[in-house]
Amino acid sequence: MSPTPVSFSSPVAPAGYTWEATDEEVSARYGVPLDQVARFDLNTSPAPPDLAVRLLAANAFDRPISEYPPSDYRRLSEAAAARYGVARDQVLVGAGADEILDLIAKAFLPSGGAAVIPTPSYAMYRVDTEQRGAEVRAVPRLGPADGFAMDGPAVRAAARGANVVWLCSPNNPTGLAEPAGAIESLLDGLLEDAAGGTEGPIEPPIVVLDEAYAEFAGSSKVGLMATYPRLIVIRTASKAYALAGLRVGFALAGPDVIARLAPYRPPGSVAIPSVHIVTEALLDDGILAENLERVARERDRLSQGLTGLGWIVRPSVTNFVLVDFGTDARAAAVAEALLAHGLVPRTFGAGHPLAHCLRITIRSAAENDRLLAAAATLDLEEIA
Ligand SMILES: Cc1ncc(COP(=O)(O)O)c(C=O)c1O
The missing domain is CATH 3.40.640.10 (Type I PLP-dependent aspartate aminotransferase-like (Major domain))
Structure with missing residues (x-):
């Protein structure tokens, strides 16, 4: 039996569209501490630029937030x-x-x-x-x-x-x-x-x-x-x-x-x-350069690491990679195994042309290491 996807359906969305599960939903469903949930499904970057953190802390914007x-x-x-x-x-x-x-x-x-x-x-x-x-x-x-x-x-x-x-x-x-x-x-x-x-x-x-x-x-x-x-x-x-x-x-x-x-x-x-x-x-010219360099470095490292474990990682010029597991059931089973570690990949529901794949965001070095470690425990031949 294929696992129920972790998702939240809105009553107002067109039929068939579901939003991703929140960190809290993943934490509750898989029994993983909230701070251990890592989002590999949203194609975001793992940390904001220092400039943004500084400006927020200074709490001084162009105009008061009462306006x-x-x-x-x-x-x-x-x-x-x-x-x-x-x-x-x-x-x-x-x-x-x-x-x-x-x-x-x-x-x-x-x-x-x-x-x-x-x-x-x-x-x-x-x-x-x-x-x-x-x-x-x-x-x-x-x-x-x-x-x-x-x-x-x-x-x-x-x-x-x-x-x-x-x-x-x-x-x-x-x-x-x-x-x-x-x-x-x-x-x-x-x-x-x-x-x-x-x-x-x-x-x-x-x-x-x-x-x-x-x-x-x-x-x-x-x-x-x-x-x-x-x-x-x-x-x-x-x-x-x-x-x-x-x-x-x-x-x-x-x-x-x-x-x-x-x-x-x-x-x-x-x-x-x-x-x-x-x-x-x-x-600012610096922010972009720093993040692009980090993503490219981690994308190569994660792709090579997963390829070394037998995963079929498609080439990417972005901050995510598509991984092909060959069958829908195997992709779903790998997703469940990763979720049990609090690592949330992007799944594609039944009927989607990429239902046999998972999409994985390039995260921080530490989070990528967690993904590599979890992947190393899986035997793809055994799964589904
Ligand atoms: C292709 C594409 N367009 C737009 C968006 C939404 O971007 P934003 O966060 O600016 O709304 C995304 C987010 O994943 C995306 O992948």
Whole structure:
């Protein structure tokens, strides 16, 4: 019998979507002390930058927390614009990339519309699409031998008449970026299709390029906004900046597209401490370099260690790796064994194309050591 996944179902989420279990739920269910629960499932970084800790301790933000944040997030938008190489009117601030995804769905996905998702990818694209009452056109990605790349011609075909195409590069949960030129060719094709409509030119779909993990890969496609005016690039402070708890993300797009999104934005969803700390973090060059170096070093060490134990670890340019266990039952059994140690991997439920895999976040050296030690006690041949 396969174990019941550790999850919490919201009564308001679209059918089939569950949130991850909390630390407290894991602790209670597996009898592990709360401080021994380690999150290998959320693709966060294990510790915030010193700069953020200092600013929080100083308790001195741009303005008192008795006030609302500035309605234009001016300094934060300027810092993001400078960091990402765009103009200030090409930036929209949100409470995490997740709020940006929600705003895009509200602005561009009418009920009865359609969105294309190269699958598997980040779960919220489907959730946001379904919440709008729009159709999900899932296009299977190529296999591991092709780096789980999107199937460009199939995505282009599915995009005919669609409102939105959700792209993610590097992709969560597969860990690699799209191959060189793939996104450019897709955008060219979409422009060609829009120009050559049988009843005259039509607007090409909005293309969302979620670059939540771009810093780890060291490259961005934000420059493509110049050739594809309906491109929205998404960035976040949650991953490479190690500030997920502050909930700050950005949409980068042409001023016209930003103006279409802006009316859906709540006036002050990003709290004053978050605005202040992320502004300073974006202006600082050191934070990023330090975390990127740490992640790359630990990713190599963890991948090599697990490979040495016979685990099939897929290559990754991100702060997580995908591990292939061959069968759904074995992946589920390994997840249960890790959970018994308080180590929480990301599982993919029955029916998911990666149900035979687990996704594992690169954590601190000490936490990664705990994972390696737990993995060393498992005999994969014996399991399931
Ligand atoms: C691809 C992708 N986009 C967006 C997010 C959400 O990021 P944020 O914390 O900025 O809401 C995640 C988080 O895991 C992600 O993997």
